[in-house]
Amino acid sequence: MLGEMTTAREKPSRRMCAGCGQRAAADELERLVVGPSAPFVAVDLGRRLGGRGVSVHPTRRCVRSATVRGGLRRALRGVAQIEPESVERMIVAQLEQRIVGLLSSAWRRRRLALGGEAVRAALQANLGDLLIRAEDSRGRGEELVRAARALGCATATWGTKASLGDAFGRSELGVLLLTDRGIARAVLDCLSHIETLSEDG
Ligand SMILES: [Zn+2]
Numbered sequence: 001m002l003g004e005m006t007t008a009r010e011k012p013s014r015r016m017c018a019g020c021g022q023r024a025a026a027d028e029l030e031r032l033v034v035g036p037s038a039p040f041v042a043v044d045l046g047r048r049l050g051g052r053g054v055s056v057h058p059t060r061r062c063v064r065s066a067t068v069r070g071g072l073r074r075a076l077r078g079v080a081q082i083e084p085e086s087v088e089r090m091i092v093a094q095l096e097q098r099i100v101g102l103l104s105s106a107w108r109r110r111r112l113a114l115g116g117e118a119v120r121a122a123l124q125a126n127l128g129d130l131l132i133r134a135e136d137s138r139g140r141g142e143e144l145v146r147a148a149r150a151l152g153c154a155t156a157t158w159g160t161k162a163s164l165g166d167a168f169g170r171s172e173l174g175v176l177l178l179t180d181r182g183i184a185r186a187v188l189d190c191l192s193h194i195e196t197l198s199e200d201g
Helices: 060-068 071-076 084-108 115-124 140-150 161-167 181-198
Strands: 014-016 023-025 030-034 041-043 052-056 112-114 130-133 154-157 175-178
Touching: 030 071, 030 084, 041 084, 052 060, 052 071, 060 071, 060 084, 060 181, 084 112, 084 161, 084 175, 084 181, 112 115, 115 140, 115 175, 130 140, 130 181, 140 154, 140 175, 154 181, 175 181
Parallel strands: 130 154
Antiparallel strands: 014 023, 030 041, 030 052, 112 175, 130 175
């Protein structure tokens, strides 16, 4: 992972969420950068963009209150009016991009099994920290999910056969299995934020 180097003695930098007003470690918040022209708001993955920044928890509640009456609205005053839904969509797109990056890094480290045969072989070898099944995968996908759960491996549904395939230069991919606990946890983290941002209410 690229990022700022910190030692155990240094406290991670803390920021205030523009929605709920709570302070949190910078890596628990998304940094949004406000600019003078369309699209006016960008998600600052990796915290490298300059410009006026606003941090927010990646939850629907915090994004809404930051956009409707909180820090994001203040930062955008006189510049533009942005709907909470479009900020949510931007953050979801960024989280999805982050998942693809995490999966690619697992692939480079040979910590990822792609496709039914490879996933089955890994599960038979008692390997697996997270099985991801495409939303439109059927039959064999279900069977592998059951096998993974029986081994205590986490499972999630994300993307489509086409979108998963696209990330790895294949036409379709129905199932993949991460065999790296740290990467699996980071992917689950992104997926839970996506789920929170997609919930109604
Ligand atoms: Zn918050």
